[in-house]
Amino acid sequence: MFNLTSEQMERLKAIHTTQEVHQQPTVWKEVVGVFSKQKESYRQFLEAIYGKHEQVRVIFTGAGTSAFAGDTLAPILRKLGPEQVVFDSIATTDIVSNPEEYLDKKTPTILVSFARSGNSPESVAAVSLGENMIEHFYQVIVTCNKDGQLAKNVKGDANSLLILTPSRPTIKALR
Template sequence: MFNLTKEELEKNKGIKTATEIHQQPAVWKELVSTLFHSKDSSKEFIESIYTRHEQVRVIFTGAGTSAFVGDTLVPELRKQNNKQHVLFEAIPTTDIVSNPNEYLFKEVPTILVSFARSGNSPESVAAVSMGQELINDFYQVVITCNKDGQLAKNSKNDEKSLVVLTPEKAHDQGFAMTSSFTSMILTAYSLFTVNAFTGNNATQLIANAERVVDSVTGPIDEILNFDFDRIVYLGSGALGQLSHEAALKMLELSAGQVVAIHESSLGFRHGPKSILNEKLVVVLFMSQDPYTRKYDMDILRELAADESGMKVVALTEKEDEEVESLADWTLHVNHSKKDVSSDFYLALLYVIFAQTLALKKSIQLGITPDNPSPDGRVNRVVQGVTIYK
C-alpha cells in the first residue's frame, strides 16, 4: 500500500492507519448496501419529526474530526434544503458542553445528530444529556462506528432516538480518524439529502476513490522530496471546511512537528498569508463550481507568483492546463466521463490525499502513525475531561 510493503508499515507502526485509508472505497461499497436496505425506516423517522413541528433545528455535532463531519456536510445540505422550516447547523460538542445555554433552546424542536467513532467521548455523551434536559422536543440520531459505545447503548429502547452503525471496518483502530470520517459523512448525507445517494452517484464516487487510492502515492512521494515543516490547506465553501480536517490529520500524524493550518481561499490574504516561507507547502482544494473556482484560481495565480520559495499543490476535479502551469503538483480526482455534481463529492476524494500525505510524512519523520503520541499527551479517545452539572 502507498509504495510501502507490509513489513515496512509494521516496522514503522503504520499498518492500521494505512489499511484504514486504503480500504475506504471498499467500506463505502458495504455502507451503500447497508444504507439502501435501511433507508425507508431511517427516512421515516426523520420525516415524521419534520411533519410534527413548524420548525426543526438539525444540529450536527461531535469533537475534533467528528465535528468536521458536520462542518463539511452542512453547506451542501443547506444548498439542497427545500424544507424551509428545517435549519441545518454544525456545532461541536465541545462548544455545546461548555456553553449549553448559548446553543440549546428550550422551545425549538431539535434533532441532535451525534458523530462518534467510539461513542465514548465524555463531551458526546454529555451533549445528549444536556439536550434531553434543556429542550422540550428533543430527538437524536447517533451515527457511530461502535455498536458497544456509550452513545449507542444509551439510545437503546428510546423511541426518540435513531442509531445508525457504519460498517465494522470503519471503526478505525489507528489513532487518526480516516475511514470513520468518510463513512460517517456519507451516512449522514444519505439520511438528510434530498438527492438519493444510490446508483450512478455512488458508483461514480467509489470508482473515482479506487483510482485515487491507487494513484495518489506517486505525486505524494514527489512532494515529500521537498523538505517542508509547515503546510496550509485552502478551499472555499464546503472545501474550506474540509481543509480543517486535512490540517488536523497532518498535525496529528506528525505529532506537531509539521505546523498545519487551514483557511478559506479568500480568507488566506487576511493575515494567515504571513506563514509563507521556503519550508511551506500550500494545498489548494479547488471547487468544481465555475463561480467559486474563480476565487480559487485567483489565489493560485497569486501563490504561483510569490517568491518565498514555498510549493503549491492543487487538487482539482479534472485535468486543467492553466492549473498545471501554475501549481508545482496537480492531482485530478475525477476519472469518469460524467462531471462531479458538487464539492461535497470532491471533498470525499480530496481527503484521501490529505490522509495519505499525513501518513507518509509521519513515517518520513520517524513517527509511528498508529500511535503518534506514545507518551499519552493526546489519546485515541479523549481523556481528562470533567463534565459539570
C-alpha cells in the same frame, strides 16, 4: 503513505491513520448499502418529527475528526433540505463548553452524532445536555460500535435513531 512498510508506518506513528484511509472506499460502499436498505425507516423517522413541528433544527456533531462529517453535510443540506429545517454543524467540544450558546430550549432539535467509538466523553455529554436542555429533543447516532455508550443509551428510545456503520478490525498489514 501506502508505499511504506508496516514497520516504517509504526515508526512514523502513521499506522492507524493509514489503515483508516486505506479502508475508506470499502467502508463507504458498505455504508451506502446500509442506508439503501434502511432509507424508508429513516425517512419515516424524520417525517414524523417534521410533521410535529413548524421548524426543526438539525445539529451535526462529533468529537475530533467526526465533527468534519457535519462540516461537510451542513452547507449542502442548507441548500437542498426542506425549508422548515435549519442545519448546523457544531463540534461536541463547543456544545459541552458552552451549551447555552448552542442549544435552545424552545427549538425542536435533532442532534446527529457522528461517533466512531460512541464512547467519547464529550459526545456522551453533548447528548446529555441536549436531553436536559431542549424540550423536543431527538437524536440520530451514527456509529460503528453497537456496544458504545451512545448506542446503548438509545435502545428503546422512540425519539432516537441508531445507524450502525460497518466496523473494521485493525489491519495487520497493507501488503
